[in-house]
Each structure stands twice: as structure tokens, then as C-alpha cells.
Amino acid sequence: MNSTAATATRPPEEAAPPAWADAAFGALYAAHAREVYYLCLRLLGDPARAEDATHDVFLRAWRGFAAFRGEARARTWLYRIALNHCRNLRQRWYDRARLPHVEDGFWTEQAGGDSPLRVLEIKELGQRIQRALDTLPAEYRELLLLVADEQLSYQAAADLTDQTVDAVRGKLHRARRAFVAAFAQTA
Amino acid sequence: MPPEPDPPRSRLTGRTQAEEQTVAGRAQQTGAREFGSVEELFRADRAQVAPPPHLEHRVRASLAQEPPRQPWWRRWLRR
Numbered sequence: 001m002n003s004t005a006a007t008a009t010r011p012p013e014e015a016a017p018p019a020w021a022d023a024a025f026g027a028l029y030a031a032h033a034r035e036v037y038y039l040c041l042r043l044l045g046d047p048a049r050a051e052d053a054t055h056d057v058f059l060r061a062w063r064g065f066a067a068f069r070g071e072a073r074a075r076t077w078l079y080r081i082a083l084n085h086c087r088n089l090r091q092r093w094y095d096r097a098r099l100p101h102v103e104d105g106f107w108t109e110q111a112g113g114d115s116p117l118r119v120l121e122i123k124e125l126g127q128r129i130q131r132a133l134d135t136l137p138a139e140y141r142e143l144l145l146l147v148a149d150e151q152l153s154y155q156a157a158a159d160l161t162d163q164t165v166d167a168v169r170g171k172l173h174r175a176r177r178a179f180v181a182a183f184a185q186t187a
Numbered sequence: 188m189p190p191e192p193d194p195p196r197s198r199l200t201g202r203t204q205a206e207e208q209t210v211a212g213r214a215q216q217t218g219a220r221e222f223g224s225v226e227e228l229f230r231a232d233r234a235q236v237a238p239p240p241h242l243e244h245r246v247r248a249s250l251a252q253e254p255p256r257q258p259w260w261r262r263w264l265r266r
Contacts, residue, residue: 029246033242034238035233036238037236037237037238037242038232041236047239051238054242055246059249059250117221117222117223117225117228118220118221119220119222121219123235125231125232126236129228129229129232144226144229147226148225148229176224180225183228
């Protein structure tokens, strides 16, 4: 049976997705793909895995697109899918080889001198950020990446990580210090 | 003659104005860049990271292979 015949016998509701859905989803991809890919890249630490994860995130988003009513903002909705997907992936293969958790006190000793957030070459930035992020607890990584997005409020970050805004503020304070110390060590 | 008072220091970096200029000049010479916050650092990083161009095509190809969605009433009748 050829595909034309199959489509012809199928009820119209079961045919290909309507054009509006296709166009709306295309717009969703265009508006958020960069941020979703960046989140996946820095959470997983590998461009190929980030590409696969971003693909899977948008596929899952498509499956839930009809149910998405816009109560949550699209960015928050996509981030939730991405966070859950990356957490599952990391649990499966990455956390086994991760560095042991380091106590917070370790990060309070910082080197003086120049600003610890100074980089000599902008092209080295990604590698240094990744190396520093990889040493942090998963929760710190996620919070730092979420609040770096200007479109995301502290409330949204709190919702995405299932905690209160006050808890987010407190953890962010420690996460920033931890990151700055780790980043300085990558120089 | 009393000693001259220390020049005022930046509350943010703790450096004097002259020291700030030296650091800025050194940064300009080497092409270095200094970020005011961790968030700013991440945003600069994100600005230079783009998803692979073929990813959109890959997503669209996968969407085309997704099974068609049934209308709600048909899913409801099958319960």
C-alpha cells in the first residue's frame, strides 16, 4: 500500500499535524533552541551529547505540545523537560565517574590578585567554564545556569528546582562563590 | 608635612583609580576580558555557543516520523 492511499483512508484528524502546529512549533524552536542547547551542553559537558539531548527535548516537547496551554512560559516549560532529561542522562552514565562532592568550606579559600573572573582569551571561556562547572555539585550547576538566563526569574528557577525562592537565593550565593573559586583554578 | 592620604579605592574591586587603569590597560593589550558577575560570564559564553545548524533539520525529520496524534474523543472512547 502506498503512502498516498494510506493517508487518504485515514481520518483527517489523524493525518499530519496541522499547519498551525507545525508553524508554531517551528517558532518555538527558533526562539529557544540556543538556550536549551546551551543548558544541555553545560550540564552534560559534551557537544555531541548536548545535540542528542536537545533533539530529545524538542521531540518530547512536540509530544506534549498539544497539551501545553501556556500556563507556564515556553522557556520554563522547555527548561523543565531539559533538566529532567539531562538529570536522567547524567545519572545513567556521568555521575559514576564524577569527582566526589567537595565540602562548601573548600571553596572559601580564594586566591587574591586580579579578578577571578578575568579571561585572557574569549575562546578559552567555554572550556574553563565547563571545567569549573564539572567540579560543582549538580544543584549548584543547575541554579547558576538557570539564573544566567535573563528571561528566567528567581521564582521560575525555584519552581524548576522544586524549592523556595529563599532557598534559591541562599544556594546561589554559595554556588557563585564555589564557581568563582573553581574558575580561578582553571586559569 | 603630614603624609598624603591614600587615594580612594573602588568599593567593588578594592583597587585605586590608577590601579584600575593599569589593569584595564593590561587587559586591552592582551585582549583579556573581565566579567563583573558569574551570570555575565555565562551570558558571554552562551553568546558564542550556537546549536549545530543541522539540528533543526534533524528535529524536523524526527517529528515527521512521529505517529499521528489521535483526537481527544478517540483516545477517550478507547479507555
